[in-house]
Amino acid sequence: MSQRLNALKDLMDAQGIDALLVVQPANRYYLSGFELHDGQCNESSGCLLVRTDGPDWLLTDARFTVEAWRHWPEEHVHIYGAPRMEKIAEFVKSLGITGLWVETHAMCAEMYLELGKSLDLRPAPRLVEELRTVKDAGELSRLRASCALNHRVYAELEHALMPGMTERDVAWMLEKLFREGGAEGLSFAPIVGFGPNGALPHATPGSAPLRPETPVLIDMGGRLDGYCSDQTRTWWVGDRPTDEFRRTLDLVREAQRLAIAKVAPGVGTDELHATAREYFERHGAAGHFTHSLGHGIGLETHEAPGVGPIRPTVLKPGMVITVEPGLYYPDWGGVRWEHMVVVTGDGHEVL
Ligand code: ZN
Ligand code: ZN
Numbered sequence: 001m002s003q004r005l006n007a008l009k010d011l012m013d014a015q016g017i018d019a020l021l022v023v024q025p026a027n028r029y030y031l032s033g034f035e036l037h038d039g040q041c042n043e044s045s046g047c048l049l050v051r052t053d054g055p056d057w058l059l060t061d062a063r064f065t066v067e068a069w070r071h072w073p074e075e076h077v078h079i080y081g082a083p084r085m086e087k088i089a090e091f092v093k094s095l096g097i098t099g100l101w102v103e104t105h106a107m108c109a110e111m112y113l114e115l116g117k118s119l120d121l122r123p124a125p126r127l128v129e130e131l132r133t134v135k136d137a138g139e140l141s142r143l144r145a146s147c148a149l150n151h152r153v154y155a156e157l158e159h160a161l162m163p164g165m166t167e168r169d170v171a172w173m174l175e176k177l178f179r180e181g182g183a184e185g186l187s188f189a190p191i192v193g194f195g196p197n198g199a200l201p202h203a204t205p206g207s208a209p210l211r212p213e214t215p216v217l218i219d220m221g222g223r224l225d226g227y228c229s230d231q232t233r234t235w236w237v238g239d240r241p242t243d244e245f246r247r248t249l250d251l252v253r254e255a256q257r258l259a260i261a262k263v264a265p266g267v268g269t270d271e272l273h274a275t276a277r278e279y280f281e282r283h284g285a286a287g288h289f290t291h292s293l294g295h296g297i298g299l300e301t302h303e304a305p306g307v308g309p310i311r312p313t314v315l316k317p318g319m320v321i322t323v324e325p326g327l328y329y330p331d332w333g334g335v336r337w338e339h340m341v342v343v344t345g346d347g348h349e350v351l
Contacts, residue, residue: 004031004131009052011127017101020124021092021115022048024106026299027128029226032058034071036226036299042108044084049092057095059088085114092119103128129304133296134318140342142227143298143320146183147340147351149222150229153177161237163212167192167205174220183222187229187301191219198234198333213238215245215333221301228301230322232338248285248327248335255279255325256337259293263315263323263341263348269293269305270312276325285327294322297340319343320351 008031012020022028028048029036035045046060046068058072059080068077080087092100101124104112115121135143156177161170170192178186193203194210198217210216214237221230234252236245255276262275273293280286292308295301297320305313307321315321321343326336340351 001031001033005050005056007131008050008127011130012050012052012101015125015127017124017127018052019092019097019099020050020101020103020127022050022103022128023111024103024128026132026303027103027106030128030132030299032071034058034060034068035064042110044111047088049095051097054095057091059091083114085111089115089118126304132298133304133313134316135298135320135342136318139227139298140318140320142225143229143340143342144351146222146224146227146229147231149178149181149183149224150220150231152181153220153222154218154231154233157218158233158235161210161216161235163210163214163237165210166207167194167197167203167210168207170216170218171205174218178220178222181222181224183224184226185223187221187223190221191217191232193217193333195333196330198335199328199330200334210237213240215241215335217334217336219336219338226299228297228299230297230301230338230340232324232326232336234335234337242332244329244332245335248329249337251280251283251285252325252327252335252337255289256323256339259323259325260339260341260348260350263321263343264346265315265317265343267315268312269307269315269321270309272323273308276323280325280327288327288329289325290328291326294324294338296321315343317343317345 025038038044049057055076057076057078058068059078060068062079099120101122104123171190191203192205195214197203216237217234219232221228258279259272259276276293280289294307296303296305322338322340324338328334342349
């Protein structure tokens with residue numbers, strides 16, 4: 001954790017930021033090991049006050065005192081009372097800080113307005129998110145274990161899937177398998193799409209039974225030891241897949257293969273997206289590829305870097321991204337295939 005804090009302070013120094021309030025839950029956890037989640041967006045388990053020249057503080061309320069001491073030096077844990085924003089502002093000012101950089105991209109408007117009544121707030125860039133893009137050895141081994149569990153769940157599902165089951169049955173089955181495999185829970189609400197529902201990239205599982213000779217799209221992930229997995233598969237249940245399905249599956253798998261082949265340090269994430277898109281264009285299918293190619297993954301299912309045409313990032317060793325091209329046809333369904341890929345020193349490794 002101290003290495004991470006020091007790396008953050010180097011970034012802060014380079015940008016002239018002397019005091020940063022970290023409120024984003026995964027950022028807070030990454031730097032302290034304290035509480036990965038907040039209950040809901042207008043609640044907070046606490047925040048970190050990081051300063052380039054002075055002790056760093058963990059600020060929280062009385063419910064979390066003992067938990068805070070487990071992760072942070074007791075003399076630098078501050079328990080605030082109510083009202084929360086007023087007490088946080090008072091404490092920050094008591095340290096002689098008036099200008100405070102805050103994670104505006106991750107705080108609720110009320111917190112911003114309340115703190116701003118007595119502090120000079122400045123929006124900070126996504127500094128901790130930037131650090132989190134490159135995983136250290138411990139994080140990589142957790143992501144590896146998390147993705148391995150995802151593979152095991154798919155291996156069981158593939159055999160268990162049969163006509164008569166509903167999308168909800170499948171969603172519950174996969175959730176149980178993740179939990180039984182040691183996951184703390186799912187990393188996102190699973191997508192289980194039978195037939196045309198597979199054309200909705202974020203379908204909600206419903207209660208219609210699976211009919212024979214139907215395509216099934218499943219996108220699922222669990223959280224193991226804090227780290228998320230995320231993989232999509234599309235199968236045909238039955239033994240007479242349509243030509244359309246087979247052709248679409250071939251196109252998606254080939255686009256994915258071509259994009260993954262390019263994953264290496266120094267390559268832009270926009271280049272990966274363009275590789276898949278151009279392949280679909282050559283085959284007249286690009287109009288059915290309606291989302292970006294993937295995303296970074298770690299403590300959150302969706303984190304930096306994005307893998308698409310907007311705000312491209314140059315890949316570095318230690319980054320972990322998903323590569324998940326998909327083609328969607330509202331009349332019969334869709335095909336998506338998703339792998340998690342680690343950028344290595346000289347190329348990549350598919351998890
Ligand atoms: Zn996914
Ligand atoms: Zn994904």
